[in-house]
Amino acid sequence: MKSVLMDQQILAGIGNIFSDEILFQARINPAERINNLAPSQLKRLFLEMRAVLKTAIVRGAGSEQLVERMPRGSFLPERKKGGHCPRCRSLLKVFKVGGRTACCCPQCQGC
Numbered sequence: 001m002k003s004v005l006m007d008q009q010i011l012a013g014i015g016n017i018f019s020d021e022i023l024f025q026a027r028i029n030p031a032e033r034i035n036n037l038a039p040s041q042l043k044r045l046f047l048e049m050r051a052v053l054k055t056a057i058v059r060g061a062g063s064e065q066l067v068e069r070m071p072r073g074s075f076l077p078e079r080k081k082g083g084h085c086p087r088c089r090s091l092l093k094v095f096k097v098g099g100r101t102a103c104c105c106p107q108c109q110g111c
């Protein structure tokens, strides 16, 4: 999933950190294949993508303070080794997918 979100020919501008935020909010495993997603998951993904990008634009995407400005429950401030899930407080997992570093919650996203 992560590679698809970051494919600039499909959708320009979703970088590494935002793809993790979107997949977290949609509760989708970054390593999942897009053809394995149920229609309800795809719908969820689309809605979360729109919501996350809207928030990012309003809060100043690209600015160095963006992470501090993200609303409560955001994934970005915890997106690091040793970070904890903003939803269930599980220890986050960091791994490589499609050559990029992905960060996700094993409990919420089954990664």
Ligand SMILES: [Zn+2]
Residues within 6 Å of the ligand: 085, 086, 087, 088, 089, 090, 105, 106, 107, 108, 109
């Ligand atoms: Zn969680």
